[in-house]
Amino acid sequence: MGFFRKLHDWLDDRFGWNELLAPLRKKTVPVHRLSHWYFLGGITLFLFVIQVLTGILLLLYYRPGANEAFESVQYIMTRVKFGWLIRSIHSWSANLMVFTAFAHMFSVAFLKSYRKPRELTWLSGMILLFLVLGFGFSGYLLPWNTLAFFATKVGTEITGQVPIVGRPLMIFLRGGEEVTGATLTRFFGFHVAVLPGLATLLIGLHILLVQRFGISVPPKLEAEWLTKPAALREMKFFPNFALRELMAWYVALGVLGALAAIFPWDLGVKADPFVSAPAGIKPEWYFLFMFQTLKVIPSKVFFMDGEVLGVLAFGVAGAVWLLLPFIDTGRARRWVNALAVVALAYIIGMTIYGHFAK
Amino acid sequence: MATLQSKSAASHTSRWFLAMAAGFLLAGVAHGQTKNSCLECHSILTDNLGVTEEKFSQDIHAQKGLTCASCHGGDATSDDPEVAMGKKAGFKGKITRAQIPQLCGSCHSDPAVMRKYNPSLRTDQLSQYHTSIHGKRLATGDTKVAVCVDCHSVHDIRPPNDPRSTVYPLNVPATCSRCHSDAERMKAYKIPTNQFAEYKKSVHHQALTVRGDLSAPTCVTCHGNHGATPPGSSSVAAVCSTCHVFQAQLFDSSPHKSAFASAGLPGCVTCHSNHGIQHPTDAMIGTDDKSVCGQCHTEGDPGFVAANSIREHLAQLAAAIDRSDQILSKAERSGMEVSQARLDLVQTRDTLTKARVTIHSVNVARVQQDIQPGLVAADKNYEAGKDALKERNYRRYGLGLSLIAIALVITGLRMYLKQIESGQDSQTT
Amino acid sequence: MEALLGSGLFLSAAAFFYPVLRFLVPPKEADMGSGSVIAAKTGDLKPNSGKIFRFGSRPGLLVRTTDGEYKAMSATCTHLACTVQYRDDTREVWCACHNGKYDVNGRNISGPPPRPLETFEVQVRGDEIFVRRRQES
Numbered sequence: 001m002g003f004f005r006k007l008h009d010w011l012d013d014r015f016g017w018n019e020l021l022a023p024l025r026k027k028t029v030p031v032h033r034l035s036h037w038y039f040l041g042g043i044t045l046f047l048f049v050i051q052v053l054t055g056i057l058l059l060l061y062y063r064p065g066a067n068e069a070f071e072s073v074q075y076i077m078t079r080v081k082f083g084w085l086i087r088s089i090h091s092w093s094a095n096l097m098v099f100t101a102f103a104h105m106f107s108v109a110f111l112k113s114y115r116k117p118r119e120l121t122w123l124s125g126m127i128l129l130f131l132v133l134g135f136g137f138s139g140y141l142l143p144w145n146t147l148a149f150f151a152t153k154v155g156t157e158i159t160g161q162v163p164i165v166g167r168p169l170m171i172f173l174r175g176g177e178e179v180t181g182a183t184l185t186r187f188f189g190f191h192v193a194v195l196p197g198l199a200t201l202l203i204g205l206h207i208l209l210v211q212r213f214g215i216s217v218p219p220k221l222e223a224e225w226l227t228k229p230a231a232l233r234e235m236k237f238f239p240n241f242a243l244r245e246l247m248a249w250y251v252a253l254g255v256l257g258a259l260a261a262i263f264p265w266d267l268g269v270k271a272d273p274f275v276s277a278p279a280g281i282k283p284e285w286y287f288l289f290m291f292q293t294l295k296v297i298p299s300k301v302f303f304m305d306g307e308v309l310g311v312l313a314f315g316v317a318g319a320v321w322l323l324l325p326f327i328d329t330g331r332a333r334r335w336v337n338a339l340a341v342v343a344l345a346y347i348i349g350m351t352i353y354g355h356f357a358k
Numbered sequence: 359m360a361t362l363q364s365k366s367a368a369s370h371t372s373r374w375f376l377a378m379a380a381g382f383l384l385a386g387v388a389h390g391q392t393k394n395s396c397l398e399c400h401s402i403l404t405d406n407l408g409v410t411e412e413k414f415s416q417d418i419h420a421q422k423g424l425t426c427a428s429c430h431g432g433d434a435t436s437d438d439p440e441v442a443m444g445k446k447a448g449f450k451g452k453i454t455r456a457q458i459p460q461l462c463g464s465c466h467s468d469p470a471v472m473r474k475y476n477p478s479l480r481t482d483q484l485s486q487y488h489t490s491i492h493g494k495r496l497a498t499g500d501t502k503v504a505v506c507v508d509c510h511s512v513h514d515i516r517p518p519n520d521p522r523s524t525v526y527p528l529n530v531p532a533t534c535s536r537c538h539s540d541a542e543r544m545k546a547y548k549i550p551t552n553q554f555a556e557y558k559k560s561v562h563h564q565a566l567t568v569r570g571d572l573s574a575p576t577c578v579t580c581h582g583n584h585g586a587t588p589p590g591s592s593s594v595a596a597v598c599s600t601c602h603v604f605q606a607q608l609f610d611s612s613p614h615k616s617a618f619a620s621a622g623l624p625g626c627v628t629c630h631s632n633h634g635i636q637h638p639t640d641a642m643i644g645t646d647d648k649s650v651c652g653q654c655h656t657e658g659d660p661g662f663v664a665a666n667s668i669r670e671h672l673a674q675l676a677a678a679i680d681r682s683d684q685i686l687s688k689a690e691r692s693g694m695e696v697s698q699a700r701l702d703l704v705q706t707r708d709t710l711t712k713a714r715v716t717i718h719s720v721n722v723a724r725v726q727q728d729i730q731p732g733l734v735a736a737d738k739n740y741e742a743g744k745d746a747l748k749e750r751n752y753r754r755y756g757l758g759l760s761l762i763a764i765a766l767v768i769t770g771l772r773m774y775l776k777q778i779e780s781g782q783d784s785q786t787t
Numbered sequence: 788m789e790a791l792l793g794s795g796l797f798l799s800a801a802a803f804f805y806p807v808l809r810f811l812v813p814p815k816e817a818d819m820g821s822g823s824v825i826a827a828k829t830g831d832l833k834p835n836s837g838k839i840f841r842f843g844s845r846p847g848l849l850v851r852t853t854d855g856e857y858k859a860m861s862a863t864c865t866h867l868a869c870t871v872q873y874r875d876d877t878r879e880v881w882c883a884c885h886n887g888k889y890d891v892n893g894r895n896i897s898g899p900p901p902r903p904l905e906t907f908e909v910q911v912r913g914d915e916i917f918v919r920r921r922q923e924s
Contacts, residue, residue, distance in 0.1 A: 002789045057810055067920065078695050079814045082806035085753075240779065247771045250799070254764040257802075261757035264693040573866070573899035601885040601899065708870070760802035766795025773788045 066181030088260035145268030292354030556634035685743030699742035837873025
């Protein structure tokens with residue numbers, strides 16, 4: 001009997017470990033050729049945990065405020081031992097998390113895992129994705145460098161284009177008419193208090209719902225397995241799937257470490273509100289498709305302002321996407337897959353276009 | 359910030375309104391009291407006799423309330439040309455070129471008059487003009503030389519701080535060159551006409567036009583404006599030293615000072631040339647073809663040895679800085695933070711600049727004194743770069759170790775999974 | 788296999804905790820906050836003298852006027868970014884590169900400099916002279 005076995009038994013005697021894990025032991029994960037996509041949610045969760053841990057560490061040295069933010073990040077990067085590592089991991093992990101969250105969403109959309117009774121899982125997931133983007137947007141400003149400053153300026157400006165509520169919303173986000181130190185204070189508050197609180201609650205709900213309803217099987221396969229129960233193949237969640245997930249986490253950890261060590265995150269130049277914006281200013285890649293769309297739309301479309309039209313279009317598209325489980329019924333069913341393909345192609349295409357556009 | 363902006367915008371607009379209101383008021387007064395019959399004809403006339411109201415309204419004198427009659431005499435209230443331009447009305451007609459300086463000077467040399475318009479304006483222009491080569495030649499009856507209006511224009515004279523003025527710093531070289539680049543015109547005076555072309559290639563022209571540095575020297579900075587004269591060989595150094603103080607001081611303390619004087623060489627421009635002055639390079643010092651020292655010094659004399667030695671010292675520091683720069687760039691490319699070392703390197707570069715100034719003493723020991731700390735600093739910068747690269751390797755080494763640990767866990771997990779899954783399979787079958 | 792897994796887990800935990808623990812130890816160079824640096828001690832400067840100090844990533848100039856008052860400003864000339872100095876003979880701030888002159892309040896008074904020097908706030912606390920950037924309104 002090995003050491004792990006002994007430790008396990010010791011804990012079991014004190015915790016009722018086996019009993020606690022009993023529901024998890026019963027839980028199974030379907031096995032088919034698309035099962036790999038089931039790992040994405042777990043990886044996103046893992047990256048979120050990394051974000052929380054590195055975020056807390058960064059808080060030990062970071063100081064919000066227009067006069068201090070940049071210098072404190074510079075201090076972390078140059079003076080604090082392994083500060084470069086912690087910050088680079090935080091930045092890289094943020095980007096990977098946005099990516100895996102998007103990938104998770106599209107995998108769910110294509111596997112149609114949002115079908116009844118999992119509508120609420122989809123809704124909570126979508127809100128989580130918006131929160132992740134909010135994390136990205138608010139966190140990007142915190143080092144108070146030139147790029148972040150102007151990206152925030154442009155980003156909040158776009159928010160201001162939303163009819164009626166846009167302007168008050170922009171002023172709320174900026175903490176005034178302009179992007180200033182007040183904006184930084186606000187974004188810091190959102191980034192370290194409001195968003196993490198909301199995200200933790202929603203992640204709890206999201207995981208609870210996943211546990212409650214089990215893991216979805218693509219509709220075609222589900223029908224096949226219903227007619228031929230012998231063809232049904234699945235693996236135990238614990239330990240089989242969980243250990244595989246753990247392997248995925250270790251891979252993610254290795255990728256993060258490599259990225260941070262070989263490409264430490266750039267610090268940039270301290271933001272100066274009085275210099276003009278550098279040419280070709282662009283937001284982070286995950287906002288690029290929206291940014292590029294707004295750039296491509298002509299300034300006047302019929303009687304409407306191009307920017308307003310673009311913002312409205314994204315609002316409508318977002319709402320449709322959010323309500324996908326409710327739309328995906330009856331005759332609309334055929335169109336949903338096509339819609340998802342178009343959305344994915346559009347996002348990828350526009351992101352690439354935005355990346356190479358001047 | 360926002361409130362500040364809106365506030366200044368508000369005050370800006372209100373100032374505009376005030377200015378416009380004042381303008382209307384003045385125009386009304388002018389029309390009501392003094393009618394200007396001159397413009398009725400002269401605005402239609404062409405060539406030399408044509409002056410439009412639009413043109414004259416741009417003139418600082420018109421804006422200060424002066425009229426045609428202020429310079430030309432006559433009676434602008436009369437519609438009858440005979441009366442308006444009659445002898446009785448004191449009409450002077452066309453002011454001849456020879457008369458122009460005196461006419462302008464009748465106000466501009468009188469502090470009592472000028473005080474009413476612009477108390478801070480100098481009143482010595484005319485007396486300066488008399489000392490200038492232009493003024494002296496005019497006195498001998500040569501009316502082709504520049505008089506006031508040739509530089510300041512006429513009927514639309516603007517103050518020198520107006521960017522459209524012909525004597526605004528950016529426009530001065532072009533204004534002078536209108537005559538001085540005209541080979542036909544300069545033939546009689548037997549002076550070269552390539553000054554403007556040369557100046558356009560110079561570092562000073564670069565500073566003026568590219569960087570927009572209005573303090574950069576134009577023609578008048580060295581030659582004077584109203585008292586414009588070619589500087590003699592003794593005054594050249596005095597002109598340059600108004601900005602290049604250290605170079606001048608070092609030169610004055612150097613053996614070159616007396617040597618140049620006895621050889622009749624005009625200081626600074628002997629090595630640096632005059633109009634086409636270039637950004638100096640280290641190649642200027644030394645004894646090879648591109649250097650200037652070899653023009654006087656020959657193999658074996660002490661100056662020859664010193665020139666080579668100074669050149670070597672400069673090259674040594676430049677190379678050390680280059681080496682540090684390269685290693686820091688390498689560290690930067692691999693993502694290391696070396697902003698501190700970069701900052702220090704800028705200061706090391708300053709020591710090289712200082713040494714480059716010190717060469718005007720042509721004293722090897724003094725140059726060495728400046729080079730030495732520079733070399734020490736450059737070495738420190740290089741060490742910083744080396745440390746950054748060491749840190750980079752340390753990171754990669756750490757990364758390698760962690761990746762090994764991660765690989766161990768992943769293989770371990772795989773093996774473990776295989777083991778338990780083979781057990782599970784045998785259970786189900 | 789257990790040895791493999793065990794050592795792997797142990798090593799990766801070490802690779803994780805080592806940087807974190809090092810991160811937690813505050814560095815020796817205390818972070819003053821960008822706003823404020825100690826430019827000098829009160830004994831350092833006689834009246835009518837000046838001193839260059841480090842202000843963030845740029846040099847700063849601390850001047851003690853003939854009245855004993857402290858003034859601080861950026862030491863980077865606004866003309867071509869040379870470092871300026873205080874001259875006790877003329878009681879002016881002087882840039883050696885092109886003979887630019889500023890008064891002790893940083894105003895450009897003669898020579899090529901196009902703009903005044905940025906001035907900083909000076910506070911004397913105990914025997915230390917703190918200099919910080921003027922707060923934006």
